[in-house]
Amino acid sequence: MGKKIxxxxxxxxxxxxxxxxxxxxxxxxxxxxxxxxxxxxxxxxHPDLILLDLLLPKLDxxxxxxxxxxxxxxxxxxxxxxxxxxxxxxxxxxxxLGANNYxxxxxxxxxxxxxxxxxxxx
Amino acid sequence: MSTLPEPVNLETxxxxxxxxxxxxxxxxxxxxxxxxxxxxxxxxxxxxVGKDIVEITxxxxxxxxxxxxxxxxxxxxxxxxxASVKVKKKDERFFFKIAIxxxxxQDNLWGALVQLTDVTRFHELEKIKTDFVSIVSHEFRTPLxxxxxxxxxxxxxxxxxxxxxxxxxxxxxxxxxERLNRLIxxxxxxxxxxxxxIYVEAESTDIADLVEEAVRPLKIQADKQGVEIITDLPPxxxxxxxxxxxxxWVLANLVGNAMRYxxxxxxxxxxxxxxxxxxxxxxxxxxxxIPKEHQEKIFRKYVQVSGPGRKGAGGVGLGLAIAKxxxxxxxxxxxxxxxxxxGTKFTFTFPVYQEKDSVTLxxxxx
Numbered sequence: 001m002g003k004k005i006x007x008x009x010x011x012x013x014x015x016x017x018x019x020x021x022x023x024x025x026x027x028x029x030x031x032x033x034x035x036x037x038x039x040x041x042x043x044x045x046h047p048d049l050i051l052l053d054l055l056l057p058k059l060d061x062x063x064x065x066x067x068x069x070x071x072x073x074x075x076x077x078x079x080x081x082x083x084x085x086x087x088x089x090x091x092x093x094x095x096x097l098g099a100n101n102y103x104x105x106x107x108x109x110x111x112x113x114x115x116x117x118x119x120x121x122x
Numbered sequence: 123m124s125t126l127p128e129p130v131n132l133e134t135x136x137x138x139x140x141x142x143x144x145x146x147x148x149x150x151x152x153x154x155x156x157x158x159x160x161x162x163x164x165x166x167x168x169x170x171v172g173k174d175i176v177e178i179t180x181x182x183x184x185x186x187x188x189x190x191x192x193x194x195x196x197x198x199x200x201x202x203x204x205a206s207v208k209v210k211k212k213d214e215r216f217f218f219k220i221a222i223x224x225x226x227x228q229d230n231l232w233g234a235l236v237q238l239t240d241v242t243r244f245h246e247l248e249k250i251k252t253d254f255v256s257i258v259s260h261e262f263r264t265p266l267x268x269x270x271x272x273x274x275x276x277x278x279x280x281x282x283x284x285x286x287x288x289x290x291x292x293x294x295x296x297x298x299x300e301r302l303n304r305l306i307x308x309x310x311x312x313x314x315x316x317x318x319x320i321y322v323e324a325e326s327t328d329i330a331d332l333v334e335e336a337v338r339p340l341k342i343q344a345d346k347q348g349v350e351i352i353t354d355l356p357p358x359x360x361x362x363x364x365x366x367x368x369x370x371w372v373l374a375n376l377v378g379n380a381m382r383y384x385x386x387x388x389x390x391x392x393x394x395x396x397x398x399x400x401x402x403x404x405x406x407x408x409x410x411x412i413p414k415e416h417q418e419k420i421f422r423k424y425v426q427v428s429g430p431g432r433k434g435a436g437g438v439g440l441g442l443a444i445a446k447x448x449x450x451x452x453x454x455x456x457x458x459x460x461x462x463x464x465g466t467k468f469t470f471t472f473p474v475y476q477e478k479d480s481v482t483l484x485x486x487x488x
Contacts, residue, residue, distance in 0.1 A: 011264055017271035024280045084263035086310055106266040106303055109274050 002026040003120045006047035008038040008064065009082070010056055014105075018051065018082070021109045027116070035059025039067055042074055049119055052099075054083040054090065062097060069098030078119040082107075132156070142218075142238040146175050148231060150188055159238070162211070175236065181207050184220065184236065191222045191234055198222040206241065217245040255313045259306045266306075270299050308440040311371075312423065315447045322451040324363040326475040329394050329401065330355060332366065336373035337392060340381065348386030351377065354393040362401045363475040364452060372445045376405040376468045379441065383409035383466070399474050400454075406467040412460040420458060421446045445470070 005022055009015050010033045022029045032041045034057040042050070050068070054061035061081065068074045080101040081094045091102045101115055132154055136143040142159035146152055152170050155178075160167055165178045176185050187205070191198050198205065198221060205220045218238040225233045273296045275281050277289065284292065333353055344351050362369070373392070380390045388408040395402045412420060423443040449456045449470045456470035 011268075013268040014264060017268040020275060020281070021271055024275065084260050084267075086259075086263070086307075087314070105263040106270045106299070109271055109278075 002028045003048040004028045004030060004045060005116070006038065006041055006045060006050045007031045008033075008035070008050065008056065008061070009053045010034060011053075014053075018112070021112060022116075024109075025113055025116075027120075033057070035061065035064045038064050042068065042077065047077060049116065050077055050079045051082045052079050054081060054085050054094070062093060065094060065097040065099055080115055080119070082112075140240070142240075144175060144179070144236045144238075145225070145233060146188065146236065147233040148192055150175050150185065152178060153233060162216075162238075179209075179238075181209060181218075181220075181238075183207055187220060187222055188234055188236075191224050192231060195224055195231060197224065206245075215242070216240060217242045252313050255309050259310045259313070262302065262306050266299060266303060269295070270303070273299060305440075308444060311444050312440055312447075315444065315451075322365045322368060322448070324365055324452055324473075324475075326361040327364045327366050327369065329359045329362055332362070332364065332369055333373065333392055333394065335366075336370045337377060340374065340377050344381055344390070347381060347384075349381055349384050350389045352389055352391045354391055356395070359394060359396055359401070361475040363473045365448075368448045369452075369472065372448050372470065373403060373405070375441045375445050376470075379468075380405055380407035380409060380466070383407065385409065396474060399476075400471045401474055402469055402471055404467055404469040406465060408465045411462040411464055412458065412466055413462060414460075417458050417460060421456065 005027045007015065007018055007022070007029055009018065009031070015031055015033075019029050019031065030041060030045050030047060032038050036058040038050070038052070038056075039059070041047075052061050052064060056064070061083065065079060065081075068077065068079065075098065078100040079098070080103060081099045082103050082105065083090070083094075084105045085091075086104045094102055100119065103111065103115065132143070132145065133156070136156045139156060139158060142162050143156040144152060144159050145154040152173055152175055155163075155165070155167060155170055159165070160170070163170075163178050163180075170178050175188070176182055187198055207218050207220060209216045209218060217240070219241045221237040221239070223235045223237075224231055225235055273292055276284065277292050277296060333355060337351055337353060341351055377390060377392060384390060384407045390408075391404075391406045393404045393406065395404075421442050423440060446456050449472070452472050454471040454473065456468065458466060458468050460466040
């Protein structure tokens with residue numbers, strides 16, 4: 001069975017693209033579309049890694065990071081931020097909150113696969 | 123022909139101007155100020171006279187700008203950015219452009235006339251434009267993600283087989299996506315620089331590493347084009363004081379530009395030389411050259427040079443404007459020399475690294 005990745009993203013087309021990209025290399029993908037649902041899904045699904053957008057409904061990605069990394073039970077799950085926010089202050093804020101990696105959109109599938117590989121072994 | 127009435131006093135000429143006008147002696151003590159200056163700096167003429175101009179205006183930059191004028195015996199010559207200052211007044215912020223002219227009496231330098239033009243509205247419009255660029259850039263990134271991921275996977279055959287023509291079309295879409303992506307990056311970079319939020323951390327940087335990092339990714343494309351990239355670095359150059367990523371960006375941008383304007387069989391030479399406390403980086407091509415009339419404006423934003431032999435630039439004319447901002451933020455200079463049909467040479471300087479080097483972009487305020 002492939003490693004389980006939780007994709008937190010609210011843009012339908014990006015979901016399709018990223019999901020296709022992850023399916024192609026055999027990851028199991030769970031998708032949620034807002035920050036609150038992301039926290040529920042983490043407790044329910046115990047993903048091996050989280051791909052997290054920052055601009056999300058209900059609870060934004062920074063808040064999600066704060067909760068996840070502040071909880072000893074979820075703090076060790078690697079989180080790769082996947083966002084259109086390219087400003088240095090956003091990157092720094094996310095890394096300060098405990099994000100393991102920060103990728104700006106757009107990206108190529110290979111870049112995503114390479115980063116996933118460094119946290120997961122398929 | 124009419125002549126000016128005698129005696130002409132400053133009050134007659136500048137009393138009702140919309141600009142603040144102040145006159146100082148060579149000790150920078152106020153001798154006179156017009157009504158606009160009295161009103162803005164809340165300083166009555168009789169109480170302000172004899173006081174230091176910086177004490178009254180709180181514009182510290184006036185001190186060294188006046189030093190320059192007194193030293194050169196010439197009107198202030200500096201860039202718009204250098205001559206712009208931000209002044210806080212209660213909760214409001216104003217922007218002024220400074221002009222200074224020396225005043226002579228019987229051929230001797232006597233003082234200077236300082237004119238402050240309110241350009242606050244201009245700055246507000248610039249801010250609106252910068253914010254707009256930033257929002258648009260963000261909004262482009264998300265749809266581009268879907269397109270780039272889809273194109274790449276189709277190209278790799280991960281979503282089924284393609285006809286040769288289908289592959290060709292996808293290659294073209296992929297290349298144009300890259301172009302759009304570069305444009306967005308450039309717009310964002312410019313927007314950061316203009317908003318003054320960019321911080322340039324000048325550290326001790328190995329020049330060979332810097333050149334290698336800038337040139338290596340471009341060599342494959344250059345080989346395909348039949349253009350040779352030559353690097354010419356003397357051994358044991360001392361380190362440069364530079365923000366590595368930004369310096370790489372400048373050099374790669376200049377080499378990338380040269381590649382666009384150099385025909386197969388041509389060469390691009392990246393050369394670094396040290397002279398005193400400066401490193402001179404140059405990128406010289408054997409391309410079609412830049413017409414004289416375009417050389418001055420080439421570092422301005424949104425300027426592209428077109429003409430016989432010049433291929434489509436594939437951008438909107440931001441690269442050199444950004445390069446100039448980055449070089450200036452390091453305390454360097456950049457310029458171009460070019461001859462039609464012979465080639466173009468861009469040169470920029472960065473300081474040789476010295477202990478405790480740390481450079482930030484010049485800010486508009488005090």
